[in-house]
Amino acid sequence: MDLEKFILDAMAREGVSFEELERARVISTPSALLDFDYWCDVHENPVSWSADSYVIRGAADEVVPLGALDVLMSRARVELTSLPGRGHFLGAEGDVRLVVDWFRRVFEE
Structure with missing residues (x-):
């Protein structure tokens, strides 16, 4: 699963900008808990998957x-x-x- 896309889609759906998330660090929304540090980790370390x-x-x-x-x-x-x-x-x-x-x-x- 593309976790970065999942997080960015959740941010767009909830109207949270990247700058707001960076400033707040963690934002709880009805559909997702948005965490800036987690986004950074996902962005810097994309999942590589090749198994069936x-x-x-x-x-x-x-x-x-x-x-x-x-x-x-x-x-x-x-x-x-x-x-x-x-x-x-x-x-x-x-x-x-x-x-x-x-x-x-x-x-x-």
Whole structure:
């Protein structure tokens, strides 16, 4: 996942400028905890990933937009499973069964 893009997207969504974050150091918003030092670390040390991966996500994920996975998906073989009508937190009634079924399909084959 492109963590830098994820953080910058969250900042844009919440109307927080880079200068505001640098000045405040940490800003808590309804959708994310924005931390300047963490952003610096992510910026200076991008994730390098080449292992085959399996990703499950809710199609209506309100926390991690699909675009934030683009870097991962372009650098490794990724099997992406998107659950229709589901959000980021797969804990609602019925979600556990979907996740267990997915896990069995992926890892017991």
